[in-house]
Amino acid sequence: MIGDGFDLQLDFNENRLTGVVDGQDIAYEGSGEEKxxxxxxxxxxxxxxxxxxxxxxxxxxxxxxxxxxxxxxxxxxxxxxxxxxx
Incomplete structure (x- = not known):
């Protein structure tokens, strides 16, 4: 997903979100059942x-x-x- 101020990659298989929001790197790892x-x-x-x-x-x-x-x-x-x- 790309938009004004963000560029994100969502991996449903790995339950992971990575990218940049307003110049800040983000990385989120989901925890399975407790998404x-x-x-x-x-x-x-x-x-x-x-x-x-x-x-x-x-x-x-x-x-x-x-x-x-x-x-x-x-x-x-x-x-x-x-x-x-x-």
Missing amino acids: YRDELEAFLTAVSNDDQSLVRSPYSDAKKTFEATLDVYETIDDAASVELER
């Missing part, structure tokens, strides 16, 4: 404590990502195209 546990725990703690510094993305950006993801799944289910807003 999203750390992210979910950080998010729930951030919401519970009203502390956005515990997550990498502002809530407003995460909401847009979630909405875009739902639109993509809707498109796949309906075999239709959907226009995404920026």
